[in-house]
Amino acid sequence: MWMESKARLPILLFEEKIVETVDNNPVVVIIGETGSGKSTQLSQILHGKGYTRSRCIAVTQPRRVAAVSVSRRVSQELGVTLGKEVGYAIRFEDRTSDETVIKYLTDGVLLRESLSDPELKPYSVIILDEAHERSLNTDILLGLMKRLIKIRPFNLKVLITSATLDGEKVSRFFSNCPILNVPGKLFPVEIEHSSKMPKSYIEDSLSTAIEIHVREPAGDVLIFMTGQDDIEKMVAKLEERIQTLEEGSCMDAMVLPLHGSLPPELQVRVFTPPPLNCRRFIVATNIAETSLTVDGVAYVIDAGFVKQRQYNPLTGMYSLDVVQISKVQATQRAGRAGRTRPGKCYRLYTSAVYDEFLDVTIPEIQRSSLAGTVLYLKSLDLPDIDILKFDFLDPPSAESLEDALKQLYLIDAINEDGSITSLGRTMAELPLEPSLSRTLLEANEYGCLAQALTVAAMLSAETLLFLGQSKGVGKKRKQTLSHLPDGSGWGDHIQLLQIYELWDQADYDINWCKDNNLQVRGMMFVKDVRVQLSDIMHKIAKGNLDVRSSNRRKEGQDYRALRKALCSGYANQLAERMMRHNGYRTLGYKSQLAQVHPASVLKLDDDGKLPNYVVYHELIATTRPFMRNVCAVESHWVGPILAKLDKLDIVKLSGGIKKVSDEKPLVENSNQPEDAVDIALLSDDRNAKIAAARERFLARQAHR
Numbered sequence: 001m002w003m004e005s006k007a008r009l010p011i012l013l014f015e016e017k018i019v020e021t022v023d024n025n026p027v028v029v030i031i032g033e034t035g036s037g038k039s040t041q042l043s044q045i046l047h048g049k050g051y052t053r054s055r056c057i058a059v060t061q062p063r064r065v066a067a068v069s070v071s072r073r074v075s076q077e078l079g080v081t082l083g084k085e086v087g088y089a090i091r092f093e094d095r096t097s098d099e100t101v102i103k104y105l106t107d108g109v110l111l112r113e114s115l116s117d118p119e120l121k122p123y124s125v126i127i128l129d130e131a132h133e134r135s136l137n138t139d140i141l142l143g144l145m146k147r148l149i150k151i152r153p154f155n156l157k158v159l160i161t162s163a164t165l166d167g168e169k170v171s172r173f174f175s176n177c178p179i180l181n182v183p184g185k186l187f188p189v190e191i192e193h194s195s196k197m198p199k200s201y202i203e204d205s206l207s208t209a210i211e212i213h214v215r216e217p218a219g220d221v222l223i224f225m226t227g228q229d230d231i232e233k234m235v236a237k238l239e240e241r242i243q244t245l246e247e248g249s250c251m252d253a254m255v256l257p258l259h260g261s262l263p264p265e266l267q268v269r270v271f272t273p274p275p276l277n278c279r280r281f282i283v284a285t286n287i288a289e290t291s292l293t294v295d296g297v298a299y300v301i302d303a304g305f306v307k308q309r310q311y312n313p314l315t316g317m318y319s320l321d322v323v324q325i326s327k328v329q330a331t332q333r334a335g336r337a338g339r340t341r342p343g344k345c346y347r348l349y350t351s352a353v354y355d356e357f358l359d360v361t362i363p364e365i366q367r368s369s370l371a372g373t374v375l376y377l378k379s380l381d382l383p384d385i386d387i388l389k390f391d392f393l394d395p396p397s398a399e400s401l402e403d404a405l406k407q408l409y410l411i412d413a414i415n416e417d418g419s420i421t422s423l424g425r426t427m428a429e430l431p432l433e434p435s436l437s438r439t440l441l442e443a444n445e446y447g448c449l450a451q452a453l454t455v456a457a458m459l460s461a462e463t464l465l466f467l468g469q470s471k472g473v474g475k476k477r478k479q480t481l482s483h484l485p486d487g488s489g490w491g492d493h494i495q496l497l498q499i500y501e502l503w504d505q506a507d508y509d510i511n512w513c514k515d516n517n518l519q520v521r522g523m524m525f526v527k528d529v530r531v532q533l534s535d536i537m538h539k540i541a542k543g544n545l546d547v548r549s550s551n552r553r554k555e556g557q558d559y560r561a562l563r564k565a566l567c568s569g570y571a572n573q574l575a576e577r578m579m580r581h582n583g584y585r586t587l588g589y590k591s592q593l594a595q596v597h598p599a600s601v602l603k604l605d606d607d608g609k610l611p612n613y614v615v616y617h618e619l620i621a622t623t624r625p626f627m628r629n630v631c632a633v634e635s636h637w638v639g640p641i642l643a644k645l646d647k648l649d650i651v652k653l654s655g656g657i658k659k660v661s662d663e664k665p666l667v668e669n670s671n672q673p674e675d676a677v678d679i680a681l682l683s684d685d686r687n688a689k690i691a692a693a694r695e696r697f698l699a700r701q702a703h704r
Contacts, residue, residue, distance in 0.1 A: 009037030011045075011182050018042070018180060019049050022125075022157050026149045027177040029170050030161045033184030035293075035339050038161050039070050039129050043102045044078065046125055051157070052101035055124035060107040062135040063287060064090045065260055065267060071095075071104035091431055092460075092529050107137035111376060112431060114144065118380055125157045131170070132162035132328065134363040134394075140373060143391045146174060163332065166360070173393050186338040189300075193351045201303035202230060204348045206237050209281060212299050212346075213242070214250050219298025219343070220280040222336050226307040226322050227285060231257045234283045251277050258284035258294075263521050270294055286325075289332040293339065300337040302330065304349040304357075311369045313403035316572070316589040318369075319621035326361045330354065363394045370396060370404035371434050375413055378420040379428035405653045410571040410588065410644055411438040418653045426540055430533070432456060435617070439569030440537060448561040449537065451497055455562070457530035458496040459617060459629065465499075465522045484516055489603035491614065491631035493566055494559050500526065560634075567633040570615035571641045575627060577612050584610075584627065586619065587645060594625040602630050613638050 011018075011032060021028050032038030043057050051057060061067040071088035080086055087096035089105040096103055107128070114120055126145065131138055145158045160170055167179040198204035205223050212221055225231045238255050258270050271294065274280045282294055286306050306325045311318050325333075330347070337343030347354065365373075377390060408414045413424030413434060427437035436456045443452030458465065485498030499518070506512040508527060513520045567574075575584035575594065586592045596602055596610065597620075604610060617629035 009041055010035070010184060011037040011041045014180070014182050015045050018045060018182075021178055021180055022046065022159065025178055026153055026156065027145070027158045027160070027174040029165070029167045029174075029177060029179045030159055030182060031163070031165060031167045031179065032161055032182040033163055033186065033335075035184035035186055035335075036163075036182045038163075038182065039066075040074050040077065042127055042129075042159065042161065043074065043125075046157075047102055051124045055155075056100060056122050057102050057125040057127065058110060058120075058123045059102070059104045059127040059129055060110050060138070060141065061104060062107060062130050062133045062138060063260065064106055065287060066130070067104045067106050069267070069271065071102075074102060074104070092525070092532055107135060107141055111137055111140060111144075115376070115379060115428060119148065119151060120156075124155065125159065127159040127161060129161050131160050132165040132360075134361065134365070136364040136368050136373065139363060139365045139393055140376070142170075142173065142393050146391055149174075163335075170393065173391075184335075186335055187340070187342045189334050189338040189342070190344045191334055191347060192344065193347045193354065194349055197350060197353065198303070198348050201305060201348055202234055202237070205234065205301050205303055206241065208301050208346050208348065209238060210241055210245075212301075213253060213279060213281075214245070216299065216344075218251065218277075218279060219341065220274070220282060220294070220296040221299045221301065222288060222294065222297045223281060223283045223301045224288070224303060224333055225283055225285060226303075226305050228259050228261055231259055231283045231285065238281055238283070251279050253279045253281060255281045255283065258282055258288055260285070260287055286329065288336065289329060294336070295340060297336050297339060298341055298343045300333055300343070300345040302333045302345060302347050304330070304347065304353070308367070310367045311400075313369070313397070313399045314589075315592045315619075315625075316403070316586065317592065317619045317621050317625055324353075324357055326358045327354070328360050330357065365392060365396050366394060366400075368400075369407075370400050371407040374401065374404040375408055375420070375424060375428050375434055378408075378414065379425050402650050402653075406588075406648060406650060407572045408434060409648065409653055410641065411435065411569060413438070414653070416649070416652060429540060430536060432460065432533075435569045435573065436460070437569075438571075439565050440533070442568040443562065443565035444537065444541065446561040446565050448559075448565060451559070451562045452565055453530050453533050453537070454497050454500045455493050455566075457526045457533060458500060459493075460529050461522045461526050465519055465526070466517065486603070487601040488559065489601075489632075490559055490563060491602040492600055492629045493617075493631040494562070495601045496629075497559075497562070500530075563631055563633055564637055566615055566631050567637045567641075570617070570631075571644075573616050573619070574633075574638065574641055575614050575616060576638075577610055577614075584614065586616075586627075587642070589619075592619070592625060594619060594627050596630050597626040597628045600628070600630050602632065 018028075018030070030038060030042070039059075043059050046052075046057055059070075061070065067088045067090050071086055072082055075082040075086035078086060082088075083095040084097055084099045086102045087094075087100040087104070089096055089103060089109045091106065091108060110120075110126070120126065128138060128141055128145070131142070142160070149156060149158055160174075163184075167181075171177050171179050194204075202225075205225070209221055209223060223234065225234055235255050235257050242253050242255070252275070254274060256270050258267065270282055273296065280296065282288070282297070288294060302325075304325055305322050306329065307320060308323050309318060309320050334345035334347075337345050405414065405418060408424065409416070409418075411434060412421060413427055414420055423438075423441065426441060427434055430437040430440065432440070436459060440449065440452050440456055443449045485495055485502065487493075487495030487498065499516075500523075503509075503512055503523060510520045510524075513523050572588040574587045576587055577584055578593070583593055583595050586594055596614070602610060602614065611632035612635055613633050614627070614630045615633055616627035616631075618627075620626055620628050
C-alpha cells in the first residue's frame, strides 16, 4: 500500500530537477506543498543519487514525534531495519549505527553535535525540514548553515524545506539561492466559517464533530485542540456522546488522542487504518498541522487557537497562553482535510476574525529565554561569530539578549566582560538548561552529584510525572500524594529526589509507580535520562564519580549540600520573602512579585512563615505570577549572589550591545507610548506586524 501511495507523490515528478539544482548550488529552498512527499522522499532521492557514498544525510525536525515517525516510514519504504541504514536521534534517545546513511534528528540534537564538530563533517547533506515552524533551534541552525557553507563550499549541501515558508525571504538570507516549488496533491477543501464566535471552543468542537458523524459520509475527523488537557476533556466528552447515539443510526467510531506526551505505542494507532465501516476522530494539538500526516482525514475542525509559550525578558516570567493561530496555521490545518479526497474544514470563527490573524506565527526566538542559545553560541568560540551580531533570519530583541547575558553571568557561565568561562564551556556540554547544568557541576564539588543527577532528570521529564495533575493548573498535590514523601519541608526539588529514591528501593517496579499515582512512562524516561547524564558527567570529570542513586536518608535531614548546589544553579531565580505576608519578590527581576505555586510542598515554619529565601525552577503567569518547583536556601548563601546583582553592568556584559542595536533591526525599549513602539528598522511589513504584536504582549505582561 505504501509503495502504491509513494508512486503518486508529486515530488517524484521533480526528481531530476531537484537533483540538478542541488548538484549546482550549495543551498536550495524547496517549498513543498502539503502532500508533496518532501519529508520522506527528499532524503531517499539524494541517497539514490549517491550523496551517501561517503557521508550521511541529516534531516532535522522541530518535534521529537515527527523525527521518530518519519524515520520509521522511510525505513519501511526502503525495506531496511530502523536504527541501521535509516535511524533517528532525539534528546536522550539515539537509534542510529555506523551503518546509518539517512538520519532523522531534532534540530536541537544537530546543534549539540555541532558543539563537538562545528563543521558537521559526517554529513554531505543537511535538510532543515518544516522550517516554517521557526523553532528556536531551527533559526539558530539557519545562521550556522549560512556560515558553514562558506567553510565547506564543495562537500556540503543545505536544503531548507517547508510547505508555507516565505521562500523569498530565506533565499535573500542565503544570498539569493534558488527556490523550487513542488505542488502538493491536495483535493479541494470546502471551508466553512462560523457565523459567530464560540462561547466554548470545546463544546462547539464537540457539537460539530457529532453533526459530522451523523450527517456526513465516511471519512476521519481531525479536531485541533490547544493542549493535552483540552484533548483529554474532548476525548472523554466525545466518547460519551457517541455512546448515546441510537445504535445503527451511524457507523462505528473510535476516538484517538494525539499529542507529544503520548506514549509511542498509542501514537502508532493514529497511523494505522481503522476497521471497516468505522470513523476515527483524531483529537490533536498543532503537532498535526504539518509535522505528521494522518491518512484518511476528510474533515477538519479548527477552533482557531493554539497554546503558545511566551517569555518576557523584562520580568523573567513565562506564560502559557492560549492565543489565536496565524493565517499560515489556518491554511495548514485546512489542508489536512484534502489529502486523499475532497474534504471540509469547519472553522469555528468568523471570516472577519480570520482577517485579523497575523500572517505568520511569531518566531520562537522572539518569545523565548535565550540563555541556552547564547551559551551555545559562545561555547562555539569561533572567531567569525559575534554573539550580539549573529546573523538571525529574524533577530531577537535587545532585551532578550541582555536578559540571557545577565542569567549566564549570575551562574558564572560568563565573566564580567561577557566572555565564556571554563565553567560555562563545561555547562554547554550538558543537554540541559543552564541552571541545571550549573547545579550538577556545583553538586560534584559538594559531593552530592548522585542526588543532583536525580533532580535534574526528574525536572527534564518530557511528560507529567503526577497523574491527574496538569502543568499550570493549581491542583494541590498534597491531597492526592499525601502518602509520598513531602520534601522534608524544604521544597519540591527535595520531594522529587525522595520519590525517585523510593522507586530505586522498590527496584524500579512499575507497579510501585501505578500504586503511587505516578506515570510509568515518565518515570522510565527519568531513569534513562539519569543514566545518560551520569555518563556525560563521567566523561566531563574524566574520573570516577559516585553517581549511583543513594539510599533515602532519614526524615528531617536538611539536604544541605544539594540545596546549596541548587542555590548556585538558580542564582538568577532567587526570591526573598516579603516581610508582611508570604509573598516573594524575585531578586533577579526586582520588580516582580510572586507567590509559591499552590501545588508546592514547601512548608511553613512554626510561626506560619515561609523561608526567607527560595530558588525556583520557573516563574509562570497563570491567574497571578507563581514560582513553580521551589526549594528553600539559607540566607548566607545568598550574599555573593546579591553582591553580583548590585554590581551587574549589562552594558559591560554585552560588550557593546547598544552599538549593535544601531546596526541590526533589534526591537528596543522606547519612551514612546506602548502602541507607538518604533519598528521602522524592521525589514518588511510582515516583520513589523510580528514585532508590534510581540511588543504589545510584553507591555501587557509588564503591567500586570
